[in-house]
Amino acid sequence: MNNKIIIASLAIALSAGACQSKTEKESTPSEILESTSASHTSTLIGHKAEIQFPEMKATIEYTSTDTLHWSTVGENGAVNEGDEKMSYKALGEDLHFLNWIEQDGFTVSQIINTKTGEVTAFWSYDGADHKRESQFVTGTFRLID
Known part of the structure; x- marks a missing residue:
């Protein structure tokens, strides 16, 4: 009798576990869809975004895993743009690390x-006295495509 109770209990527990696993598997695609269609995504590749920094507004198109197109509009209205080779690494579902060196030597690293829409960037560039300078800046990130 005790063996029948133990076997029945195990069968119920295994059945409940199988149902739960199936439910979790079925919810995964909708979670991915929500993630990519919402304000954040698990990858930047193939998307376009705006980043607002104190000094400028940047529009960046992440064209592939190793290239991007950027354009900036400065406080004075000056427009700059370029196509760059980048290094990209997804640090997690919502965290992304990027680095690129622009043609004029301006170096950008971003997390x-x-x-949350937060961007922390490290810029390195030639200063007025031709010595290398750098600064950390923070901005806000928003997907636009």
Whole structure:
């Protein structure tokens, strides 16, 4: 009798576990769809975004895993743009690390949190006295495509 109770209990537990696993598997595609169609995404590749920094507004198109197109509009209205080879690594579902060197030597490193919309960037560039200068800046990130 005790063996029948133990076997029945195990069968119920295994059945419940199988149902739960199936439910979790079925919810995964909708979670991915929600993630990519919402304000954040698990990848930046194939998307276009705006980043607002204190000094400028940047529009960036992440064209492939190793290239991007950027354009900026400065406080004075000056427009710059370029196509760059980049290094990209997804640090998690919502965290992304990017680095690129622009043709004039301006170097950009960014950590983007697509869930919170926060960007932390490190810029390195030639200063007025031709010595290398750098600064950290923060901005806000928004997907536009």
